[in-house]
Amino acid sequence: MPKKVLLLAGDAAEALETMYPLQRLKEEGFTVHVAAPKKKVFQTVVHDFEPHMDTYTEKPGYRVSADLAFGEVDPQTYDGLYITGGRAPEWIRNEPGALEIVRHFFEARKPVGTLCHGPLVLIAARVIKGRRLAAYWALKPDVEVAGGTFVDQEVVVDDHLVTGRAWPDNPAVLREFIRLLKGVSVPR
Secondary structure, three states: OOOEEEEEOOOOEEHHHHHHHHHHHHHOOOEEEEEEOOOOEEEEEEEEEOOOOOOEEEEEEEEEEOOEEHHHOOHHHOOEEEEOOEOHHHHHOOOOOHHHHHHHHHHOOOOEEEEOOOHHHHHHHOOOOOOEEOOOHHHHHHHHHOOOEEOOOOOEEEOOEEEEOOHHHHHHHHHHHHHHHOOOOOOO
16 A cells, blocks of 8 residues: 655645645655645745845745645544645644644654745644754744754755755655655665
8 A cells, every 4th residue: 555645735835845745756656645724726836036136036836736624634644744835834834733733743753844934834833842954044043943953955854854945955855755755764
């Protein structure tokens, strides 16, 4: 039976940080269910940089169907959790059921992957104290205030947690996340 991965997302999830893991995990043969605050079609966004701006811009991305709402998730039935980046984590961390889902994966020591702004959900769930992780550079103060160690590299593996900085790190993050899902020991 193929392993099952739960992908947490929602409106304003970064398009590449949603579509790449969704397709890459399916390509590996995993069953992937997308969960959002509501079971609906949500709108992803594309974040990019313009030469004249100090921060990123946001444009509409792909629409993605959520397979289930957070309230319908039984985390015990999943082997791994992936949290998309973008602006969605700002909202996801406040949605009923989201933090309980995240805490289950940490308590059960199942693989968890995320990048960019996804660690905002981990911070809200209070699961990063004492951990090393990567995230979008602007989250460094958030990670440190929550007791984590911010690491500026494309992928950081800390036990069952795999993190990266942003969508350019997708290949490295997914490579390590898939290794954990397959039970392959990860080089340190």
